[in-house]
Amino acid sequence: MASTAPPATPAPWCGRDSKPRTFEKHSPVICYDKPEASIVSKPEYDDKRFQALTGDLIQTLVVPKREARTWTMQAGDLCRITVNEGSQVGDMNFWNLENTAERFYSGKTRQLHSTHLRVYDRLWSCLPYLRPMATFVFDSLASYGIDEDGGALHDVIGTRCDDYTYKLITGKDRVGSCHSSLVKAVVEERGLTEQDVHDVWNIFMCTGFTRDTQQYFCKPSPARKGDFIDFVADMNLLVALSACPQGDVSIQVGAEVPDDKCHPLKVEVFRKK
Template identity: 85%
Template sequence: MTDAKPSSWCGKGDKPRDFAKHKPIICYDQPEAAVISKVDYDNKRFLAVTGELLETLVVPKREARTWTMQAGDLCRITVHEGSQVGDMNFWNLENRQERFYSGKTRQLHASHLKVYDRLWSCLPHLRPMATFVFDTLAKYGIDEDGGALHDVIGTRCDDYTYKLITGKQRVGSCHSSLVKAVVEERGMCEQDVHDVWNIFMCTGFTRDTQQYFCKPSPAQKGDFIEFIAEMNLLVALSCCPQGDVSVPVGAEVPDDKCHPLKVEVFRQK
């Protein structure tokens, strides 16, 4: 039997391997469709929010709801009572096979969306579904740990992963809430629910192990985001049962950590 080699052994003698150093290369240059006129969208936002308020709904804590928008409508989502994160899905209202593609949105913009970024649809369509136009938390930026808000990294909490972590069965996640909402309100099915835009959620990757982390959301009562629909949309929002995400998945979340979110839809007159 031969002696086991240490983990640092490179397989070519005992000389450590040297790796060339390179500067990071941005893989995806933003296409023209990903870069908007800020002046034009500020004007669109002004005309919408000073226009007609079409709909107001409150998504209860630990639940999800759906609503529709026409191209050009503006949606405002407000932290209604206390700190709370939300998970969002988007579909083309006329063709639900075209839905939000978080991975491509991440590649074309960033891991965390900021004002004037866009939300993109899945292949083979690959076009803007909505444009992010306002954020009361925009100044948070990127913190000392690399944390930032409104990510397109996390896939949504779900009961399948909860069982992997805890060994326990439950129904009580963003996935199950979104499924319930689209089944009961729109006659859809579980497979229609997809990876999400995590709004108000502070996340990043640890520098040492590159693991996905979260921090308690800095969002407070009265904070809000706004986006403008680029096509006729069906939208779903879950008030995450993790609340402000100050408790890791698998641990019990106190009810007072969870709050509703308010949705308002505006249209230019």
């Protein structure tokens, strides 16, 4: 029996003769005014940096290539992370040392500051706490700025590389990512779990979004032996750092990364006298 339903009417925007839709033009508006707590006193933090660096070096450790390590800091301590052999990026997690439920919130840090952190920006904790965990106080690569493709350093855009996404891309199982390295370090060294590992601060990593498709891109890190960053702890911290198995991130995720593309990172913690 033939259907008596009337023929479907094309939506007005699907018709051959429909006109392209036009949109009003607006100037961009910054969504989040900077709260007072996000604006630091530069002389105060320059002095905190000086007091720590002229105090005592209380800890030195090397994060081996393709691995992760953890360490602790007291409020006021300064941490320096150095590219001590060859170009290398790192992925960092932060927790309140006394309450690991309070941890770094990359998304809110991005909203309050920028996609890529610069000196005197702060790293913020998750809800419901929302307070500064650390303050970025020196960058030997600060002059890189924003390049012709919109690339910049030290992003809070991307997540850590992980073996789950690797399998989605390649169809292969693997254990060898920033996520798995961070998980191993926090489980073995601090008694935490995989669920405690969270989105990261990507240090020394050059990233941005393509202008045509808005896809996340990476460029080889401009960091060279001797480059470093300093940050000051604003609370007692547990910190974890992975020396990324992508090395300088010059090779696309999913492709094999030669071992000689990967290097360790050096960590030093200073405390004022």
